[in-house]
Amino acid sequence: MDDHVEQDLNIPRVLPLLPVRDVVVFPYMIIPLFVGRESSILSVNEAMQASEDRWIFLAAQRDHKAEEPGPQEIHEIGTIANIMKMKKIPDGRVKILIQGMRKGRIVRYASTEPYYSVEVEELHESMISDMTLEVEAMIRSVKENLEQIISLGKVLSPEILMFLEEVHEPGRLADMVASNMGLKMEESQQILEIFDPIQRLQRINDLLAKEIELLQMQARIQSQAKEEMGRTQREYFLKEQLRAIQSELGDLDPKAEEIEDLRKRIAEARMPKDAEAEALKQVKRLDQMHPDSSEANMTRTYVDWLCELPWSQATEDVIDIQQAKRVLDEDHYDLERIKERILEFLGVRKLKADTKGPIICFVGPPGVGKTSLGKSIARAMGRKFVRISLGGVKDEAEIRGHRRTYVGAMPGKIIQGLKQAGSNNPVFMLDEVDKIGLDFRGDPSSALLEVLDPEQNSSFRDHYINLDFDLRNVMFIATANLIDPIPPALKDRMEIIRLSGYSEEEKLQIAFDFLIPKQLEENGLTKDNIYFSKGSVRHIISAYTREPGLRNLERQIAKCCRKIARQIAEGKKGKTNVTETRLTKYLGPPWHQGDLDSKEPRIGVATGLAWTQVGGEVMYIEATKYKGKGNLTLTGQLGDVMKESAHAAFSYARSRTTVYEIEEDIFSAIDIHIHVPAGATPKDGPSAGVTLATALFSLLLDIPVRNDVAMTGEITLSGQILPIGGLKEKVLAALRLGLTKVIIPEKNRFDLIDIPRHIQRRIDFILVKGIDDVLDNALVTPPTRNPEKKRQSQLQTHKTKALSPRAAMQ
Numbered sequence: 001m002d003d004h005v006e007q008d009l010n011i012p013r014v015l016p017l018l019p020v021r022d023v024v025v026f027p028y029m030i031i032p033l034f035v036g037r038e039s040s041i042l043s044v045n046e047a048m049q050a051s052e053d054r055w056i057f058l059a060a061q062r063d064h065k066a067e068e069p070g071p072q073e074i075h076e077i078g079t080i081a082n083i084m085k086m087k088k089i090p091d092g093r094v095k096i097l098i099q100g101m102r103k104g105r106i107v108r109y110a111s112t113e114p115y116y117s118v119e120v121e122e123l124h125e126s127m128i129s130d131m132t133l134e135v136e137a138m139i140r141s142v143k144e145n146l147e148q149i150i151s152l153g154k155v156l157s158p159e160i161l162m163f164l165e166e167v168h169e170p171g172r173l174a175d176m177v178a179s180n181m182g183l184k185m186e187e188s189q190q191i192l193e194i195f196d197p198i199q200r201l202q203r204i205n206d207l208l209a210k211e212i213e214l215l216q217m218q219a220r221i222q223s224q225a226k227e228e229m230g231r232t233q234r235e236y237f238l239k240e241q242l243r244a245i246q247s248e249l250g251d252l253d254p255k256a257e258e259i260e261d262l263r264k265r266i267a268e269a270r271m272p273k274d275a276e277a278e279a280l281k282q283v284k285r286l287d288q289m290h291p292d293s294s295e296a297n298m299t300r301t302y303v304d305w306l307c308e309l310p311w312s313q314a315t316e317d318v319i320d321i322q323q324a325k326r327v328l329d330e331d332h333y334d335l336e337r338i339k340e341r342i343l344e345f346l347g348v349r350k351l352k353a354d355t356k357g358p359i360i361c362f363v364g365p366p367g368v369g370k371t372s373l374g375k376s377i378a379r380a381m382g383r384k385f386v387r388i389s390l391g392g393v394k395d396e397a398e399i400r401g402h403r404r405t406y407v408g409a410m411p412g413k414i415i416q417g418l419k420q421a422g423s424n425n426p427v428f429m430l431d432e433v434d435k436i437g438l439d440f441r442g443d444p445s446s447a448l449l450e451v452l453d454p455e456q457n458s459s460f461r462d463h464y465i466n467l468d469f470d471l472r473n474v475m476f477i478a479t480a481n482l483i484d485p486i487p488p489a490l491k492d493r494m495e496i497i498r499l500s501g502y503s504e505e506e507k508l509q510i511a512f513d514f515l516i517p518k519q520l521e522e523n524g525l526t527k528d529n530i531y532f533s534k535g536s537v538r539h540i541i542s543a544y545t546r547e548p549g550l551r552n553l554e555r556q557i558a559k560c561c562r563k564i565a566r567q568i569a570e571g572k573k574g575k576t577n578v579t580e581t582r583l584t585k586y587l588g589p590p591w592h593q594g595d596l597d598s599k600e601p602r603i604g605v606a607t608g609l610a611w612t613q614v615g616g617e618v619m620y621i622e623a624t625k626y627k628g629k630g631n632l633t634l635t636g637q638l639g640d641v642m643k644e645s646a647h648a649a650f651s652y653a654r655s656r657t658t659v660y661e662i663e664e665d666i667f668s669a670i671d672i673h674i675h676v677p678a679g680a681t682p683k684d685g686p687s688a689g690v691t692l693a694t695a696l697f698s699l700l701l702d703i704p705v706r707n708d709v710a711m712t713g714e715i716t717l718s719g720q721i722l723p724i725g726g727l728k729e730k731v732l733a734a735l736r737l738g739l740t741k742v743i744i745p746e747k748n749r750f751d752l753i754d755i756p757r758h759i760q761r762r763i764d765f766i767l768v769k770g771i772d773d774v775l776d777n778a779l780v781t782p783p784t785r786n787p788e789k790k791r792q793s794q795l796q797t798h799k800t801k802a803l804s805p806r807a808a809m810q
Contacts, residue, residue, distance in 0.1 A: 009101060011080055012050070015057040016043035017106075017116035021064040024188035025079045026175040029100045036093040037067070042115040044094055047083055054083040057104060057120050060189055071109050071116075077193045080104045080120060103192065125171055125195060135170060138201055142173060145208035152215040156180055171197030174204045183207065217245065259287050262303055270312040275467045279306045302404060305411060305465065310424045314473065317425075318382035319350040331376035332369055333510045334756070338362070338497055342377055345475075356454045357425070357471075361433065361478040361491075364499030365615040365729070367549020370479040371431055377477065378427035386417040391432035396442030399451070401464035411464040414451055418469070425473035433490075434480035445487050452476055452493045500728040501548020501615040503735055503759050504541050511537050515554045523561040528575060530564050532557070535580040543590035544583075546736060548615025548729060560586045601704035601780050608691030609712040609733055609742070610683065611726030616733030618710065621676055621688065623695040628671025636676030639684025645715065646674055649693035652719055652771065653700060659785050662700050672699065687724040689715035690743065693771055694778045703779045709766075710734040711743035711778060719771040723747035728754050731763060743768055743777055 018033075018040055025031060035041055047056035059078030061069045085097040103123040110117045143164055150156055167173045178191045187207065194200040221244045266279045282303050289296040318324065324346055328339045341360070348355050362370040371387065378385035393399070393413075402409035410416075417428060436445045450456045457471035478494055480486060502510065516532055519525075537557075545552040563586045564576045578586070604623040609616060632650050634643055650672070657664050674692065676683055690713035698705045712730050714722040723745045724730075734742050746767045752760065766777045776782045 010053070011055055011102070011120075011122060014110050014117055014119050015055050015080065016046040016050070017057050017059060017074075017109075017118045018043050018047075019061050019069050019074050019116070020058055021061045021066075022185070024060050024185060024192055025058045025081060025098065025100045026179045026188075026192060027079060027100045027102055028172060028175060029079075029179045030084070030097065031100075031179075032095060032097050034089075034093055034095055039068075039115045041094050043117075044083065044086065044096055046115065046117070048086060056081055056083060056098070057106070057118055058098070058100070059106065060185060064185065071112070074106075075189055076106045077123075077189075078104055078106070079192070080122065103195075123195065125197060131168070135198065135201075138198075138205060139168065139170060139173060142177060142201060142205050142208060145205065145212060146177060148212055149208060149215065152212065152219065154211070154215060169197070170201040174200040177204050177208070181207070181211075214245070221245070255287075255291050258291075258300075259283060262286070262300075262307070265307040266303075269307045269309070271306065272311060272468075275306060275311065278467060279303055282306075298404060298409075302464075305415075305419070306467075308419050309415065309465070309469070310418055310422055311469075313423050314425045315383050315423045317346070317349060318380070319346060321346055321350075324380040327380040328376055331379070332373060333513060334502070334506055335369070335373065335499065337754075338373060338499070341495075341497060342380065346381065357473055357475040359452045359454065359476045359478070359494045361480060361486075361494035361496050362499055363480045363483050363496055365501055365548040365612075366481060367547060367551035368499045368501060369550070370499060371429065374427055374429040374477045374479075377475070381427065381475075383475070384421040384423050384426040385429070386421045386426050387429040387431055388413045388417055389431045390444070391435040392437060393444050394437035396444050396447045397463065399444050399447035401462040403463045404466070409464055411462050412447075414460070414471075415462045415465060415469070418474075424470065425475070427475045427477060430476060430478040432480065433478040434482050434485040445490050448490055449493065452478075452490065500754075501732050502550065503732050503756070504538065505758060506756075507541050507550065507553060508534065508537055510550060511541075511553060511557065515550065515557050519554065519558045519561045523558070523565045525561055525565055525568075529568060530561065530576050530578060532560075532578045533580070536578045536583055539580045539583055539590075540587070542736065544587055546591075548732065556587055601707045603702060603704050604695050604699035606691045606695040606698065606705045606778065607707070607710045607739065608688050609710050609730035610685065610688065611729050616726065616729035616731070618733050618737050618739075619676060619683070619688065619691070621674065621691045621695045623672060623674045623692075623699045625670045625672050625699055627669065630667040630669075631671045633671065633673040634675075635673070636679050637682045638676060639682065641686050642676075642684050642688055645686050645689040646692050648715055648717055649689055649696055652693060652715065652717055653696045655717075656719070656771075660697070660701060660783055661786055666700070672696070686714040686722075687712050689713060690721060690768075690771075690774055694774060697771075697775055697783070698779060701779070701783050703781050703783060705778055706741075706780055708739055709741040709743060709778050710737075710739045711774065713743070713745045713768070713774075715771060721745040721747075721768050721770060721774070723751075727751045731755055731759060735759060735763060740764055741766060741777075743774055745769075 018035070020033065023031065023033075035044055043056065047054050057078055058081050060075050062073050062075060063069070066073055079100040080102045081098045081100045083096050083098050087095045089095055103125070104120040105123055107119040107121050110119055146156075146164070164173065164176065167176060174191065174197065178188060181204075183191075191200060191203055194203060218241070221241050262283050263280070266276060266283070269276075269279075271279060282299050286296055286299045286303065289299070321343055325339065325343060328342065332339075341358075345355075345358055362373065364370055374387065375385050397412065399412045399414060401412035401415060411419075414428075418424065418426070421428075430448070433445075433448075436448075438445070450460055451471065454472065457474075459468040460471045461468055483491065483496065512532075512534075516537075520527070520530065540556050541553060544556050547553075560578055560583075564578075567576070584590075604625075606621050608619040608621055610619040611617075632647065634646050638646070653662075654667055656662075657666070674695065676688075690711050693715055694705060694711060697703075710730075710733075712724050712727075714724060716722065727744065727748055728751075731742055740762070741764045743766045746769045749767055752765065766773075768774050768777070772785070
């Protein structure tokens with residue numbers, strides 16, 4: 001093989017540079033180019049003026065998106081070309097026709113402004129004079145491969161085969177094929193930078209062979225796809241082509257990878273057999289679907305839910321009774337009955353591991369710690385904690401999920417909570433269960449029946465999952481402010497534990513043990529910055545908060561902390577003592593300064609005790625008389641039951657005029673008006689009967705009612721006292737007002753067990769059976785009664801009871 005060197009052309013050493021972004025120009029290649037960048041147009045103008053041959057150097061950009069490429073972003077190897085024609089276009093661009101002449105290498109950049117000019121080194125290619133059989137065979141192979149490519153449908157210039165017949169030099173042939181093949185920029189640049197003509201031709205031959213394989217595979221895919229797909233499924237057909245091409249090239253099939261990943265996740269989830277069978281069935285269906293169809297997305301989401309549910313994941317219970325007791329005592333003061341119930345459950349769990357989770361419902365006023373108690377229970381047992389709020393939920397699907405046929409379907413709150421917990425035995429809190437709504441979308445409370453029934457929830461079936469899920473290990477805790485709105489069937493499935501409000505002493509203890517340290521931390525303070533005296537906290541409790549819970553107390557403590565935090569931020573030094581006298585400065589005037597002036601006993605004014613959904617309240621009942629005809633007027637937004645109690649007390653008073661030596665004709669000469677203050681607040685219930693009767697008798701007997709006595713109880717027409725509910729809340733209300741004596745029905749004796757001993761020590765409980773006992777203890781002076789008339793009245797009452805035993809039983 002003999003070489004000879006190409007003839008030199010008269011090419012200047014320094015040439016203007018034209019960076020090209022989407023094409024690689026080879027020697028002997030004639031191609032039109034559009035030039036739009038300002039610097040590139042200046043380079044073309046310089047080439048047109050510099051010499052007769054209009055020499056310019058063309059080099060490809062490394063990044064075709066770069067608008068202003070720097071020298072480091074332009075390939076060093078390029079093509080020396082001359083501009084054959086130039087034409088300006090109306091839009092400001094320039095169209096040039098160029099012919100590549102020689103390869104060149106950029107030695108250095110002579111200038112970069114206002115256009116690039118570079119010093120170029122010509123790269124001479126050795127010519128082959130002695131054609132070996134190997135070279136001739138390669139040339140023939142290249143030409144035949146090119147013909148085959150055109151026959152397989154590759155669109156090329158029809159004149160290229162005719163031109164190639166005249167080319168016998170390997171390098172020239174390689175450059176011509178490369179310039180017409182439509183190769184990628186990177187591949188074209190690699191070929192340009194191969195200087196050995198044989199190697200360059202070999203590279204071209206390899207690319208042609210690969211292109212033939214791709215075209216043959218494409219033809220085979222088209223043939224197979226046309227048999228399987230109709231004309232209406234063109235989009236699916238194109239994606240199948242892409243999938244087959246990726247498979248042949250060795251690229252990973254995303255769909256197959258996804259299916260394999262789902263099967264692996266199903267195996268790791270350790271589902272029950274029926275759930276695993278359903279999951280595998282859905283994965284098999286998914287494998288046969290188009291990956292972008294809406295049904296595939298729905299199936300994929302469903303299988304994801306099945307894999308993420310904690311079918312067999314559970315936390316291990318901490319069966320250390322003493323440790324659990326310490327945790328409960330750390331988080332909550334008092335609440336001994338609740339703590340005892342949790343410790344009982346742990347004790348049973350320790351003896352019998354497969355015991356069912358209890359269904360507990362905490363009922364009590366706001367702010368007494370129902371929700372936070374659930375967190376403490378979870379911490380004491382070492383379980384995960386999940387809370388969902390049921391307040392305002394009106395759609396049954398919120399509990400049991402939507403069926404998968406609906407767009408946007410998803411599981412209900414129970415399944416979502418279990419997924420969030422990541423275990424199948426969390427402490428699951430159903431907050432505000434008494435505030436569930438009911439409308440045309442179903443009854444959510446009915447959907448909870450299966451969830452909260454230990455005999456049924458082993459096979460709870462969510463509409464979306466549509467598989468049985470075992471809820472027996474879940475410890476459900478519900479909370480409610482009122483017990484009455486809860487449907488009886490749902491109430492029957494829960495163990496009701498009532499939480500009453502806190503006494504002043506309990507609030508004081510909780511404030512120093514829990515609330516003040518918490519607020520100091522949240523406001524960036526320490527014990528060296530602020531000190532609360534017991535008197536100040538006690539004054540906050542009595543004068544600024546009158547509630548059964550602790551929320552307002554914590555807010556007032558936080559308000560004091562914020563005021564002092566601001567002072568410290570402004571530069572104040574030393575510790576601030578929050579005393580009773582300074583509270584007005586931090587909190588303003590006291591909110592509660594007494595409901596009525598009850599410093600002195602008054603005629604016709606009795607102090608009653610009422611139960612509300614936010615705790616107990618003290619209720620004053622006033623009675624007055626004036627000239628009239630025996631009418632009874634009731635005001636103060638009283639409900640029907642309370643009005644009936646007032647009429648019963650009025651009738652009883654009229655029936656006892658002779659016993660209490662009240663003038664018999666007094667009711668024909670006067671009218672009586674009974675009013676319950678706070679007239680804007682609706683009031684109802686039978687437990688005010690005793691208070692109504694006391695106010696009436698005080699008015700009729702002209703004897704004041706003691707101002708240190710509160711009372712509660714329902715009365716009958718015969719003067720008996722019936723039991724009432726909410727005793728603890730009512731006693732706490734009396735204690736908040738400083739009352740020392742409380743009159744309660746005798747039949748409520750056993751309810752005193754629920755009242756803490758320290759409260760019982762501060763209150764004198766008076767147990768009464770009838771109105772006579774009430775008046776003896778409630779009026780300043782016990783009324784005188786006619787013994788003979790009293791005995792006859794009692795005898796008549798006894799005969800009435802004997803004649804109607806059923807009424808007596810009722």
